[in-house]
Amino acid sequence: MTPADLSLTVLHAVRRAVDDGALRVDVPPRVKVERTRPGGVGEYASSVALTLARPAGRTPLDVAGILRERLRDVSGLRRVEITGPGFLNFTLREDADADLVREILAAGTSYGHGTDLAGTVVLLAGTTAPRDALVTETLARLLRSQGADVEIGRYGEWLHVHPGEYDPSYGEDVLRWAFLRAAPHDRPLDPAPLLVPHERNPLFRVRYAYSRTRRLLVNARQLGFSPEPGDCDGAALLGLLRDHPSALLAAARHRAPDRVARHLEAVADALLAFQHTVLPLGDEKPSAAHRSRLALAEAAGTVLAGGLSALGISAPDRI
Structure with missing residues (x-):
């Protein structure tokens, strides 16, 4: 874990x-x-x-304790300690990035599922309003x-009770993204642009990024190498994968x-920027760096597939 990685992790x-709700402050830019x-x-x-501490209305030691609790299980940190009036001190683990990739690949699309809400009973009201019904269904999946x-x-059945402006011919995936991508208090997105395979289409970018990870694995096999978690670059992507459970x-x-x-x-954009480093170029031979980058790309694809599944949206291997 580099200092830049650690800075992102603390952020x-x-x-x-x-x-x-543990802290009521504006999140700093860095x-x-x-x-x-x-x-x-x-x-x-x-x-x-x-x-x-001051904007939060808490003592520095209180704030440090709140942050340490949220850093305790970070795979790249061996130890987090509080010293003096509230300084956070970090001892790093070796092979932290590789451990994260292994964890994601072992968990599959269940990576990020947890037990933080175990013992909590949530009652969600039924509704026949199309968007409310879909949000209710999705919230139930996330809460579970x-x-x-x-x-x-x-x-x-939410898909079959849309008003005219939400013609079911748009397709379930597009309508789900149109309803769920907007905050609950905002109007749903216009579904028509979500049908266009263009980089300005966020649904297309997310699904395309996932499909790229599948293609990278195929291309790597053709070149005679396979993914193997290890130390590699890609701090921005690693930070986002680490943040998926939260x-x-x-x-x-x-x-x-x-x-x-x-x-x-955000994961898709980071992956699409990272993908060009994964495969050897020209006469370059596959190396340990290529194997670790491929493993990171596969882990990112796993997170994208799991997140889309949480929203009830498919992740096609080819797009």
Whole structure:
């Protein structure tokens, strides 16, 4: 884990704390981490808790404790300690990025499912309003993925009760994205542009990015190599994959499926930027770096497929 990775990881912890209501502050654009000074604890340190304490109305030690709880299970960190008035100190683990990729590939599309809401019973009202019925169905899936028990009132077949502007001929995947990508209090997206296979179409980008990971695996086999998790570049993509469980949990807690859709767009964009480094170029021979990049791309595809599944949307191998 590089300092840039660690900075993103701490920033994600701040965002999670804000998302679940533990901190009430504006999320800073970046978090500074520095090498620990001689005689200090760990390898890196951050004063972010001291910076956030006053706007949060908490003591720096309180803020540091909240962030440490959200950093405790990060695969790249061996230890997180609090020193002085509220400094966070980090001791890193070796092979952290490879461990994350292994974890995702082992879990498959269930990566990010958890038990944070175990023991919670959620009652969702039934409805025949098309969008409300779809959101209810999706929220039930998200809540169950986090361990909640969900009871749902009886509701209609949402796909067959659309008003005229939502002609079912658009297709279920397009209508789902149009309804779920917009925040619940906003108007649904216009489904017509979602049919166009263009980079400005977010649904196309997400599904295309997934299909690219499948094609990369095929091309790699033709070149005689296979994915093998290891150290590699791709900090932005790794950070987003690491944040996938918290995106699912926040979507469930806040009853906001649009958070999952936005997260998938970010993963897709990072993957599409990263994909060009995966395969050897020209006469270049496959190396350990190519194998680890391929494993990272496969893990990103797994996250995209799992996120689309959470929204009830298909992930085609070819598009």
